[in-house]
Amino acid sequence: MSIVEYGEYKGNKLLILKRDENDKFPFSFGKGKARLITENFEAIKKFAEEE
Secondary structure, three states, rough: OEEEEEEOOOOOOEEEEEOOOOOOOOEEEEEHHHHHHOOOOOHHHHHHHOO
């Protein structure tokens, strides 16, 4: 299970996703990219499931 944390960059909220507690390269994004992800969730899911 991944780890979800919240942070801030230059006064803007961030969502930080980690594979585990020692993840050296977490995936972080703000609200603008979060909206893009949710609007395109089906395409992202399809991409992730491709071989």
